Amino acid sequence: MSWLDPGQRLWDHLVSRIVYLQRLGRKSICYDALGCFHVRGLLSHLRRVPDHPRKLQTGLWICTRANPDPLNATTQLITFDKNSLEDSVFDPGLPVKIIVHGYGGQYKSPNVIAAKNAILQADNANVVLVNWQRAAKGQYSRAVSNAELVGRQVGKTLVAMVTMGTNASDIHVIGFSLGAQVAGFIGETLKSYGLKLGRITGLDPASFLFESWTLPAYRRLDHSDAKYVEVIHTDGSRIWSDGFGLLSPVGHVDYFPNGGVDQPGCRDTYVGALAFRINNNANSSGVCSHGRSWGIFLEMLTSKHCQFLGFSCPGLRDFQRDFLHGNCFRSCDEDTSACGVMGQVGRARGSLYLVTRPTSPYCGQQLRASVWISPMTLLTRGVLQMKLHHGATATDFSLNLSSLGVIEGGREMSVVAAAKPGSVSVENNLNLTATITFTPSRGMMRIGGQQHIFLDRISLMDHHGNR
Template sequence: MPREYKTILLCVLTIYITSLVLGVEETQEYDECADLNNTTWLEYRQQRVKLQVQYLLLTRRNVDCAQMFNQESLTITQSSYFNISRPTKVIIHGYRALGNKPSWVKELARALLRAQDVNVLVVDWVYGASFAYNLVVENYKEVAVQISVLINQLQKHGCKLESFHFIGVSLGAHVAGFVGTLFEGKIGRITALDPAGPMFKGADTFDRLDPSDAQFVDAIHTDADYFGISIPVGHVDFYLNGGKDQTGCARSRFASMYGYVICDHMRALHVYMSALNGSCPLIGIPCFSYEDFLNGHCVNCDVFKGRCPTIGLSEKNGITISPIPKEQKLFLLTTSSPPFCSHHILLELEVSPLDKSAEVQVKLRTANLGKEQRLRLQTDKTVYRTMLGHAAALCEIDSIEVKNTGARFYRQGDIHIKSVCLSEVPSLRREEPLCVNNIHISRGAPWSHDFVQVCDLF
């Protein structure tokens, strides 16, 4: 059995048990409010369920009570909350292993409506998205065709293609991409939240999301080694923590089933919803690879003329240059919980030549937290650079501690550090690096230095 199908079977089993434990299915708040569908394995086996696509409308006027929306809704404007003069966000869910409706849809819709006064259309294709993943993939283009019919009708009533912003989660990202293909890339924007990888990693651009599908395509990658796709699919692709293993998600099968199976995959959605609240910026740094990023080789956004892209609803992620580069990889570090923002602190260490290898531990401290990093020092290298994710900004760091920790495994006794410097990447406030020079550290004896600085975050 191919590895991808084993992965899907594992997903189905573990999500089923998780749903029993966590109770992921929602109940309707009001009987008269529309809701997404559920389906069952029995209905699927008996072939009673055909591919059905329905649409739910949410606006600031009915944020807590979705309205069923279809072509007929457009002809009865007095009974529809849809406003043709406003932009439209289209949410498309992905694969539903158990046939249950996605529990996050209302939360995402509310976050969008808090941020902007828009129409939010939710595409409900649960009937065609459930159980057998390979058959679901066969359905996704037909779903896109049905969506395109509605978009055509909305155009006839005055909506502009550039006013549509599709937000696709997992397989939903490729559905959005094919809608964009049908409209020859004239749709305004597509945002892909960890676009699906199985059966798409080697697909032609016609069969998967790519930058030509909309005037602007951005993607967030959080599970590129499992359920997500690893290759860039947009104009800009944000790779959180390298795009694979996310902080706070379980790395063991013996941990929580949700944490092991879909935590990484769903992190893109949760980070995006957090970004919509605007509590802190989630900034991506352009770089060739995650390794280069961690090694401090990428510290600016010159390719965007100095303005780094940010996750969220800002136009083209804040990019002002034209034309926009395609398939530009952006890397950023995040924390394990909302609002997920992490400051990128570049640590630069220069040491005098060593006779033997060594190891040092560097700790950055603030009033209520600390961050440590271990560096292995080699005899043929004197300059070390590494990127750290820290909850505090550079100006909030109170002290730095350096300790020679090589007593047990290494024989280097004393280490002479020519300089140790900290700088924030990107430097939003044009701060000077924090540097300390000429440090002598004996084995097992920590050295520390306090910084006296004024922190102006505004």
């Protein structure tokens, strides 16, 4: 009867294709214990109901200090219930950390494994790796639909953990890109049981099909999904087709390194983000600015000598004009609610801004350099730069950030930059030196005759207020 096998395979393929097309057009579906899923809201024509759980084969792996690698049956959860947990290495007396990879990612990717290792080194915890790579591949719109189902699967597992003695406040979900949106669905699942996650860290949450104007809050990551929601934005954009992450704040605290858009040292293009929205096919962690959130997060976990410090900037409209010019750079010792340390639950709330270095280590010592232009200086146009020499290293400050490059006498010009951590201090740098370079504009951009700059004084300030 072997001659029937090809025909049987063809029949199975046709049946699965028919089911796929039917599901594509459906706006509601129910899956046993996971409940029902409905497609609603704006852009619902781009969405569909999630695939069957059997097709997605979501897996959870529990790692502990005693069993740090996802290798065998004792670290893998076969089902999302108490029975599977009891047969695993799960310890209800320890805090729980969940790591969720992004679109096109894998639970054994270098970033996920590095985060797992760093967490276990710092904390005796249950670290759960969510393997949803089958659900997160293929068409992006398909992965978006599957994200809610995966969130419910993980959420039900966490509810089972709570019944075994885990405190919901001790559960921390870390999600990258589309995985950050999964974290939001996990939080919603716990809320449906009268519980609330302790914490969510969103690493540049995916924006496409999750913009606030397209969905209600319960269908996307927002501050109500946990007691403390911290978000790191690295690849947002005000333009729909440019940038993979959210630019709008969604958490209790939202950090915007370098304004939360194109990161220094990256060469991301508008074409790349647009192509992703058209083709719906890419590995989100492979995009430099988007993936930078991983690099910052891993440094945050492991760095012993530097902290990512964010500054509030009320009324900020443009990062370059308002923050980089030093308008919001202040002494954090005077008002701790105006500054926040990434990774720590402090007093600060709202949007916080910072600058980083273009290469690893990204964390830097943020400094504000100010130059007072003498009234003797006539109106001119050009590029004014300062190189600060401190020890064996140097830090560059681009003092005029305007595209016009206009410089006039009697003004203060300031800029914030990140130096190598710990390289500038009152104790170590009693004699700092700086080189000021002025490059006049040429051609049509030139103003007047001779181009000279006269300076009155130079100042340098750190976040402690030291000058």
